Amino acid sequence: MEFNSRIITYGDLRKGLTFENDKYGIASYEYEPRRKAFLSNPCAGADDDVFMYLVEAENVPVGRTMLFDTRIKVGNEILPLYSGSALQVEESYQKYGLGGEIFAYGGTIKKRKLNLSAGISDMALPLYKVTKYHIFEFPKLLRINNSRILLGKYGLKGFLLTTAGVLINYPLHIYYFLTKGKTRRLKKQYKLEKTEIVPQWVDDIVLNDGHKYAEVHDQKWLQWNLNNNFKGHERDVQSFYIIKKKEENVGFVMTKERFRPEVQGMKNVMIGSIVEWGSIDETKLNEANIYRLVLDTFAKDVDIIETATNNSDTQHELKRMGFIHHGDAHIAFKDKTKQLTDSGDVSLWRLRYGYADVILN
Amino acid sequence: MELKEFIEHFAEQFEETDASTFAAETKFRDLEEWSSLIALSIIAMADEEYDVTLKGDDIRSAETIEDLFNVVKAKL
Numbered sequence: 001m002e003f004n005s006r007i008i009t010y011g012d013l014r015k016g017l018t019f020e021n022d023k024y025g026i027a028s029y030e031y032e033p034r035r036k037a038f039l040s041n042p043c044a045g046a047d048d049d050v051f052m053y054l055v056e057a058e059n060v061p062v063g064r065t066m067l068f069d070t071r072i073k074v075g076n077e078i079l080p081l082y083s084g085s086a087l088q089v090e091e092s093y094q095k096y097g098l099g100g101e102i103f104a105y106g107g108t109i110k111k112r113k114l115n116l117s118a119g120i121s122d123m124a125l126p127l128y129k130v131t132k133y134h135i136f137e138f139p140k141l142l143r144i145n146n147s148r149i150l151l152g153k154y155g156l157k158g159f160l161l162t163t164a165g166v167l168i169n170y171p172l173h174i175y176y177f178l179t180k181g182k183t184r185r186l187k188k189q190y191k192l193e194k195t196e197i198v199p200q201w202v203d204d205i206v207l208n209d210g211h212k213y214a215e216v217h218d219q220k221w222l223q224w225n226l227n228n229n230f231k232g233h234e235r236d237v238q239s240f241y242i243i244k245k246k247e248e249n250v251g252f253v254m255t256k257e258r259f260r261p262e263v264q265g266m267k268n269v270m271i272g273s274i275v276e277w278g279s280i281d282e283t284k285l286n287e288a289n290i291y292r293l294v295l296d297t298f299a300k301d302v303d304i305i306e307t308a309t310n311n312s313d314t315q316h317e318l319k320r321m322g323f324i325h326h327g328d329a330h331i332a333f334k335d336k337t338k339q340l341t342d343s344g345d346v347s348l349w350r351l352r353y354g355y356a357d358v359i360l361n
Numbered sequence: 362m363e364l365k366e367f368i369e370h371f372a373e374q375f376e377e378t379d380a381s382t383f384a385a386e387t388k389f390r391d392l393e394e395w396s397s398l399i400a401l402s403i404i405a406m407a408d409e410e411y412d413v414t415l416k417g418d419d420i421r422s423a424e425t426i427e428d429l430f431n432v433v434k435a436k437l
Contacts, residue, residue: 003417097397101417104404108414130374130398131405336409 001096003062005105006054011047013039019061024090026061027054033232034066034086037360040228042220043069043080053105055089055098063089063098067106070356071216072114073207074340078216082112085230085357087124103127113336116215118355120330133332134344136351138310141323143295146303147172153265176322183292190250190285190293192241198222199242202252205278206350213333213343214350217276222254225276225359235259235270238359241294243285251279253294256359257302272302275354288317295321308353310346331355362411362437367430370410374402385427407433 008017008027013035019027038044038051045051045068055063065087072081084106089098103124107115120128128135144150148165156164203218222240229236236258243251254276263269274294279285287309298305308329309315315325331351335343342348364385372383378394389395400420407415413436423429 005416097400098417100397100401101404104401104408107405108408126398127401130402 001057003096003098004056004059006056007050008052008054009047010038010045010049010051013051014047021056021060023060024062026064026088026090027052029064029086029088030230030232033228034230036232037224037228037230038066038068040224041068041070042224043071045069050109053102055102057093062093063102065102065106067109068357070116070221072116073214073216075212079114080111081114081116081215082106082109083116083118083356085360099124100127104131107131107334107336114340115334115336116332116356118329118331119358119361120332125330128330128332131334133334136310136331136333136346136349137328138308138351139315139325140306140308140327140329140353141315141318142304142306142326143176143318143321143323144172144304145169145298149266149269149303152267172322179321180292182289183295186289186292189245190289191244192253192293192297193244194239194241194297196226196240198226198240198252199249201249202278205251205280209278209350211350212348213340215355217352217354222276225354226254228360229256229258230357230360231258233259239297241297243279243290243293245285250281251277251285251290253277253290254354254359255294255297256354257299258361266303269304270299270302272298272305273353274305274307275359276352287311287314291318292321310351329353362430362434364427364430367433368426370406371403371426371429374399374406383426385425385430387426388424389426389429390424403429411437413437 022028050067052064052066054061066085068083068085070081070083072079087103106112147168148161151161151164198219200219202222206217226238226240229238238256240254241252242249243253253274256273256275258271260269260271274291277287277290279290291307295305333343368383368385372380375394378392403420404415407413411433413433419432423432
């Protein structure tokens with residue numbers, strides 16, 4: 001089997017692309033929303049930068065990855081950082097080991113000295129391990145709002161599904177109500193104000209939280225993520241909230257809601273995620289309390305609410321709110337310069353669930 | 362660029378294969394531990410140690426470790 005590789009640049013993307021022989025939909029994957037998102041990236045690549053690395057078998061695209069620019073804070077410095085998205089090989093070609101080759105390509109681009117990925121699948125994780133990325137693993141937690149999607153996964157239908165759903169949802173929501181005492185007290189002090197425009201003052205929080213390393217989630221980056229997503233489904237939304245105490249801005253939180261036709265055997269699922277947050281003073285308004293405040297903002301049809309955190313106190317509090325541990329989130333970082341010798345120390349990192357392209361997905 | 366050093370770097374990508382197994386004439390694809398993941402780590406090694414970009418075709422066209430060394434050397 002003969003394979004050839006092809007590079008599509010940001011310049012090509014700006015001109016607009018058409019795809020021939022794309023019978024597996026590899027090259028045209030989520031084309032319109034991704035084109036919009038990648039080109040409106042505040043760090044969007046120059047015309048000659050690589051947007052997509054495509055591998056073809058007899059001129060048919062069978063594997064690809066997309067590359068995009070971002071930034072990292074290292075102490076007081078902001079440095080260019082690179083990431084990848086949508087690494088995929090058509091199933092019938094996976095036996096040729098193309099995934100590794102496609103993955104490797106991104107790491108060999110000369111200017112890509114610092115690389116980061118998040119939302120890494122279980123299938124892709126070994127690629128990061130074998131190429132000696134620092135991998136930060138932290139718990140994902142989810143709370144079930146609607147048990148019907150789980151029951152449907154196990155084959156229940158019709159009247160049985162409806163009845164079982166009611167029987168399980170009712171006590172579930174009673175539990176959630178009974179554990180909301182702290183939330184009710186918090187809501188007397190703090191208000192959430194939804195906004196379409198991310199305020200500039202968030203920079204003071206995200207760039208000065210005391211950690212040495214962080215993907216830069218400043219106003220520009222947050223606004224980009226607020227305005228875009230990769231699937232463009234009508235029900236896919238992102239929301240940004242300012243947290244106020246009286247009239248003072250004391251923090252922010254960002255969420256997303258996604259419709260997925262199928263997730264791990266569950267059909268037609270609405271997933272709500274808490275993806276970013278910040279507090280001017282975490283001794284007064286901490287991560288767990290921000291989650292408490294934002295839980296009620298999700299739409300009524302959201303079936304599952306999920307997040308991920310590497311803070312053990314927050315994990316404990318989330319479990320008290322009815323969240324359960326369900327897998328792990330991964331962020332992988334590689335420093336090819338070998339100068340950031342302490343970058344493998346997770347305690348030096350400001351980590352969030354919404355890293356790299358996780359919010360956009 | 363020395364062949365001996367390249368063989369050492371090559372061997373470092375394997376966790377379960379004894380270092381004495383690796384020589385210039387070793388047919389690396391015959392090694393039990395060889396996999397596409399190891400191929401990936403070889404690509405990463407060539408990039409980090411020699412600043413050379415290897416492609417999948419480069420590895421597929423090489424039979425021995427010395428063949429691969431020559432490919433990397435030619436790209437310097």
